[in-house]
Amino acid sequence: MSIIGPHVDLQIDGNAALVVASSSGLGKASAKALAREGANVVINGRNEDRLEEARKEVEEVATNEVVAQQGDLTDTDDITELVNTTVEEFGTIDHLVTSAGGPPSGEFLETTDEDWEHAYELLVMSVVRLAREAAPHLKEGDGGTIVTITSRTVKEAKENLVLSNSVRMGVVGLEKTLSKEFAPEVRSNTLLPGSHETSRIENLIESAIERGDYENYEEGLEDWAGNPLGRIGDPMELGDTVAFLSSPKSGYINGAALPIEGGSTESNL
Numbered sequence: 001m002s003i004i005g006p007h008v009d010l011q012i013d014g015n016a017a018l019v020v021a022s023s024s025g026l027g028k029a030s031a032k033a034l035a036r037e038g039a040n041v042v043i044n045g046r047n048e049d050r051l052e053e054a055r056k057e058v059e060e061v062a063t064n065e066v067v068a069q070q071g072d073l074t075d076t077d078d079i080t081e082l083v084n085t086t087v088e089e090f091g092t093i094d095h096l097v098t099s100a101g102g103p104p105s106g107e108f109l110e111t112t113d114e115d116w117e118h119a120y121e122l123l124v125m126s127v128v129r130l131a132r133e134a135a136p137h138l139k140e141g142d143g144g145t146i147v148t149i150t151s152r153t154v155k156e157a158k159e160n161l162v163l164s165n166s167v168r169m170g171v172v173g174l175e176k177t178l179s180k181e182f183a184p185e186v187r188s189n190t191l192l193p194g195s196h197e198t199s200r201i202e203n204l205i206e207s208a209i210e211r212g213d214y215e216n217y218e219e220g221l222e223d224w225a226g227n228p229l230g231r232i233g234d235p236m237e238l239g240d241t242v243a244f245l246s247s248p249k250s251g252y253i254n255g256a257a258l259p260i261e262g263g264s265t266e267s268n269l
């Protein structure tokens, strides 16, 4: 299906965006969509080689600047550095997009205090610290936005994912609070992805093939899809939504937690 029509200008050309955990997957797709729409973008990850590869990939679609800043989101100094770099390079921060690695899978009785503390640092405290440090800059202009990428597990607890099911709820509460406290200068929204074909999912399917759970990659993809659309998500479908939520074109959307999962969640709301 192709939709032919006038190009929608998202009106973020020349804006400054900080997209963390963006050397792969959903973060990278978000950085690409923002860069394609003309935003100046800082991308981030821990592994330098992967980050450099991602910088080249984002640059291919960018119409403005792309800067790569290595850093670990569980390190407070690295977070300060990410915010400072964005401001030094682009003068301010208009758009903050947060993502992270996924916490390990497992059942409740398999988890240790350390697992819980690490998941909380990675998934919640990284957003707390980024939002706190970026706040003065986000509030400077009249179109500041925060988009946080979490998971559909906040709506529907998934088997074998106790850390994700539990800890991510804190991010939704935080974003809802920010949508009130930082308004009207800044809008805050959360995305709740279902299965998207990122390197994380690719690796999980490859391991399942090795274990003999699937005959081939296509069978794995089909199994991961599990939604009325009958297919797994393209990361750019999430990235495009991030760009839209960062744009004044979505100016009345604030405090939302939006599922992007092909309709897989069973609940009505």
Ligand SMILES: NC(=O)c1ccc[n+]([C@@H]2O[C@H](COP(=O)([O-])OP(=O)(O)OC[C@H]3O[C@@H](n4cnc5c(N)ncnc54)[C@H](OP(=O)(O)O)[C@@H]3O)[C@@H](O)[C@H]2O)c1
Binding pocket: 020, 021, 022, 023, 024, 025, 026, 027, 044, 045, 046, 047, 048, 050, 071, 072, 073, 074, 099, 100, 101, 102, 103, 122, 149, 150, 151, 152, 193, 194, 195, 196, 197, 198, 199, 200, 201
């Ligand atoms: N893909 C899906 O279907 C799906 C569905 C629901 C929820 N999610 C969640 O969405 C988030 C992103 O998933 P994804 O599929 O995009 O994963 P991915 O392809 O593995 O990408 C994760 C990115 O985060 C970076 N990262 C991980 N830990 C970091 C840290 N401590 N500091 C800085 N960067 C870090 C990784 O780079 P380095 O490793 O080099 O640091 C990489 O760029 C995860 O929390 C995941 O659980 C994904």
